[in-house]
Amino acid sequence: MKFIKSYEYWPSYLFYLPLIPYAIFLAIKAKSMGFFYAINPGIARAGDGSESKYQSIQLIPDIFKPNTLYVPAKSTAQKTLKNIDSQQLTYPLIIKPDIGFRGLLVAKINSSKALISYLEKYNTVDLIIQEYIAYPKECGLFFYKIPGKNQGIISSLTFKEFPSVTGNGRDTIATLIGENKRTKRYADLLLELNIAQLSEVPAKGKTIVLNRIGNHSKGTRFINANHLISSKLTQNFQNIAAKIKGWDYGRLDIKYQQFSDLENGKNLKILEINGLISEPTHMYDTYSGSYLNCLKELKKHWKIIYTIAILNKKFGNADFQNLNYVTKSLVKLQNYSKTIKKITKTTY
Template sequence: MKLFKFKHWEYWPSYLFYLPNIPYAVYLALRAKSLTLFSATNPAIQHSGNGSESKFATIQLIPSAYKPISIYIEANSNTQNILKSILENKIQYPFIIKPDIGFRGLLVQKIYTQIELENYLKNYNHIDLIVQEFVDFKNECGIFYHRLPNETKGKITSITLKKYLTVCGDGISTLKKLIENNERAKLHIPLLNKLHQNNLNLILQKDEEKILNFIGNHSKGTQFINGNNLINNNLETAIDKIMQQIPGFYYGRLDIKYQSFEDLLLLKNFKIIELNGIISEPTHIYDPINSTYFNALKEIRKHWKIIYKIATLNHTINKVEYDKASDFLASLKKLKKYSKQLNKQSLISNKS
């Protein structure tokens, strides 16, 4: 397994994509005369969306017509009050539950029953959570959008199509065996064994496909496919129509579930399930067929340059202050501690 990941750069640790670009980040900071210049990129989001912000607060920025029903669950909330809130907001099973501050799909779970919810809360009720209706459109993508503060129209620089982790039956093998024989699936055996513990002996019909995980994160087995060929003026106009309704947001990725791209162009049959700020990546770079490691590094630098342009323009034109270095570093220190805790809990959860 380790050898497989070593040979396939899309699985390499994130620091290998960022450490080589640190000199460029320092160069941009020196040009802006501020080490925290990027904090002025998205004034609408705390620290411009460096990962320490509340996902629920960010979701609230999205116009109601384009977002799923979501409720905020404060840490240590009473289970009965949570159930009451879910009922009052007409959220039905199955739904998604996830940390309010989170990343890379950590502790994101699709909940099918009240028992599953209660078990989840036993483990994670000590952190702030989000309950979100499950959006049942068949496709998911990430669209990277930005707009310069001195321009009226935004641009799309990345589209990532997401292929959920799937196995195909042969009429003979059990689901357990199909998972073990699938190159991507076998990297997530503990998680998949837990998710499908009641169906591991199921035998799929020949050519029958089964989605193993509906969480569209690379860390959960989802394959990222470069969809930049779908970028066109009509799509940019459609997405821009939404983003113009979010004052103070200039840069980031929209994670969208949709029925078809034709519908998306018409702004129907889709929902924005997450809105990510400066910490977000143009995830098409992780397509191993249509990209390379060095192209990925180049794309990251390209997007950092966009951050530089937006932040310095916001600072100059809109008088947006850069965060104090001490405040920004404190938020990152707190995030690092929280991330370590979340990763540890995720590992325990996958093994249990």
């Protein structure tokens, strides 16, 4: 039973292999193995994971866009530091691969020394550096709009709960990390991130947030907040999405001050736009969902992809791709994924 309830930690192939027959059915129905590339015409390759995050971020309206610097592979630390100054970026900063997924190599950088150390390890791939957004809340909001329809739909709202421990007045932070059911799964990472305060003993009832990067791989818990999806929230993000040219399906990763701000579309920053490979992350809330529900959600969203793709092709917004294109894209993404994982293993 415990194994079944821990499905949030299962490998991704367990969620996607069962859907292959349905995906093939949709491809046959569309008469194209690459029908899904006809969504998100404003994002390279529909947002299949091989697109540049930097280029996608440029689609975000300025008021919601984080200050972001592109750092090409092999850039020297000296040049990068100079560009940071010229773009008026200040520490702390967030740095990550320009093509990335599932939180790999995402880090918070607090000084030029830490930045130089990061670049020495990882500048073999293109990177982006973003201002650190200090808003306390983060969520994933999944939005899509069917071509020809006036109103878009929010199909998923996921709050992100950062990993934390609560003091008992006796134990150190290091001990609390090792005894907490969730944080002990990420103990190596969280101990490293909090090395300067591991010996501290928090007062009873005091909560210590251990990491504020909202990736599941960094210890963040996904909480189903679909019950808070309202017409007001939908309309405000309909207005925002209308300004993101060529994006009709995917998830926005957002930092914001409080829920009323999110609902009103203010005091927020959109960290990333995700496309084709986006997931409705509320499905990973093991307190409200199940593995079977995950499969149902993914199937539902593949049907949405099919619908949008068919209509985009009909209206001349985008076109399908052939099997050769799909194969080349998958091979390219797989090779890049291996590169990222390789440098992660050799340096972590």
